[in-house]
Amino acid sequence: MTGDNERPAYERGTGFLLARLGSLTARSWTAFLTEHRLTQAQYTVLVALQQHGPVGQRRLAELVAMDARNIVPVLDSLAAGCLIERRPDDTDRRRRTITLTGGGNALLAAVADAAAVEQDQFLHALNATERARLNHLLRRLYDSHIPEAPQPG
Template sequence: MSDDPWMHGLHADTGYLLYRLGLRSGSAFNAALEQHGLRLRHHAILRYLATVDGARQRELADRLGYDPSAIVSLLDDLQRLGLAERRPDPADRRSRQVVLTPAGHALLRTADHDSRRVTEDLLTPLSPTERATLNTLLQRLATP
């Protein structure tokens, strides 16, 4: 760490450190996923869709914390890539559900491998116990 007192002040600020880590991790994840034509936000949607049997666009926005207007554009991208598709909602014919396609499932397996590699690289300085503690703490902070 620098001897610069200004930097010491910033590195004592947890909010600033979280911000910097967010920038660094987002950049690393996007770099790893771009070979698949994806960004981190696309990957998050694919991961969520893999856990449900279809989701409405509003549900995706709510669950992932994305602006509903951003979801439309992200889903357009995924549909164009053949990774997800919109289908009529069997419970409400006026609504549409988004589902993962077989190509989406296949790509997700590869993208998850790349994602785990990025996580491993980011967490290299931490012991397994520290990683588990960090994950627990981040889950508490991320849950409203």
């Protein structure tokens, strides 16, 4: 491991470290999702459906912070892969309810298992206590800068 004093001063700053590690993890995550034939938007939609269950298309767009018009191609690609189903809403036939399929659930389980392995490899320099502490600190920072999404009322 390289000693702290061997690194240039700019490589020791918190902002630089967060930005650089963010860039590394973003590239790694994108490559990881590509291996599973998913985009970030597709993955986000699948996870939201798994977490919230069947929801209307407009509500799903809100949950994933995507414009309702922009979510249509994402849903089209997921439906083509048999990962979701679109069904007419029981109360309003003009609306669609989006449901995760068995194939979608299976893919998410496989991705979660593989992601845990990838995360372990990325965080190999930290023990379990250090990983938990890092996650706690990052969530605190995140929560201080990103407002919580309003809950449906």
